[in-house]
Amino acid sequence: MGQLDGKVAIVTGGTMGIGAAIAEVFAEEGARVVIASRNAEQGEALATTLGSAVRYLRADVAKREEVQALVDFTLTEFGGLDAMINNAAITGAFHNRFLDDDLADFDQVVNVNLAGVMHGSQIAARHMAKQRSGAIVNLSSIAAAVPGYALLTYRAAKAGVENFSRSLAIDLGEYGVRVNAIEPGHIPTRNSAFGEHPALTAEQSAELTGIVDEIYNADQPLKRRGSPRDVAYTAAFLASDRAAYVTGQVIAVDGGVTAGSAFNQNRLLTEARARYLKDLGIG
Numbered sequence: 001m002g003q004l005d006g007k008v009a010i011v012t013g014g015t016m017g018i019g020a021a022i023a024e025v026f027a028e029e030g031a032r033v034v035i036a037s038r039n040a041e042q043g044e045a046l047a048t049t050l051g052s053a054v055r056y057l058r059a060d061v062a063k064r065e066e067v068q069a070l071v072d073f074t075l076t077e078f079g080g081l082d083a084m085i086n087n088a089a090i091t092g093a094f095h096n097r098f099l100d101d102d103l104a105d106f107d108q109v110v111n112v113n114l115a116g117v118m119h120g121s122q123i124a125a126r127h128m129a130k131q132r133s134g135a136i137v138n139l140s141s142i143a144a145a146v147p148g149y150a151l152l153t154y155r156a157a158k159a160g161v162e163n164f165s166r167s168l169a170i171d172l173g174e175y176g177v178r179v180n181a182i183e184p185g186h187i188p189t190r191n192s193a194f195g196e197h198p199a200l201t202a203e204q205s206a207e208l209t210g211i212v213d214e215i216y217n218a219d220q221p222l223k224r225r226g227s228p229r230d231v232a233y234t235a236a237f238l239a240s241d242r243a244a245y246v247t248g249q250v251i252a253v254d255g256g257v258t259a260g261s262a263f264n265q266n267r268l269l270t271e272a273r274a275r276y277l278k279d280l281g282i283g
């Protein structure tokens, strides 16, 4: 028996990266799934690969009428909607310093990452409230949890997603509709392809990816980068009846990054002190 037997789900941005893994795991767990993105060719191909329980519809989550059409399509195709996974997002231009950022992509990032999540949540919830059950899972990011360097518009939009998700859980609780968010950590996808650059050969790109991974792993409690499926398993749990009493939560799937740096001050102090004493021949 699958964790999601009999459920119908929508996964926005479900044609690659984390979204594609969510669609795959949901189908394996018995759900029927509609995946949506702006790239129809890629979407149709993935839906065909995943089998008859998966359909594709082209939809831009920043356009409310297209999100409405997506929910209507799902209700027609599969006769219901139990889980809305608002996963689609864009990172925006990577500006190291805010003073250099002209905010040219502000509208786009906020419209997709925040307004898109709000459209998806509201339109799905209008159906779910009537059936008095449903699960909404919104993809946030550790960038919302931990203030940090660069991507300030992305961080702000994702922080908005988290407050929105918690607030919506309070609003929708009386209808039996649950709302939770996931904060992925460093998951290698197109979204986080620090090792890629158009001028690099495949070999150079692999080398740079190795350097990047080393930096990620040094600071992270669990010494590996996550996989899209690591995130998908948590999405499946939150969408399933096993999470029937879980709402208004933000769950990090991040190898422990938000628990704290592996290079925290106490560790560095302890190691520096031990080295100093050893050099003096003490202890």
Ligand SMILES: NC(=O)c1ccc[n+]([C@@H]2O[C@H](COP(=O)([O-])OP(=O)(O)OC[C@H]3O[C@@H](n4cnc5c(N)ncnc54)[C@H](O)[C@@H]3O)[C@@H](O)[C@H]2O)c1
Pocket: 012, 013, 014, 015, 016, 017, 018, 019, 036, 037, 038, 039, 059, 060, 061, 062, 086, 087, 088, 089, 090, 112, 139, 140, 141, 142, 143, 183, 184, 185, 186, 187, 188, 189, 190, 191, 192
């Ligand atoms: N990969 C990571 O390290 C990481 C870390 C933290 C959070 N996240 C979040 O996880 C989610 C998935 O990220 P990913 O790495 O798989 O990204 P990705 O770029 O690999 O995939 C994003 C998907 O969203 C779709 N999409 C983008 N704009 C859209 C729009 N306007 N309408 C419909 N679809 C649209 C794309 O076509 C693609 O299918 C995002 O919300 C992202 O912010 C990812």
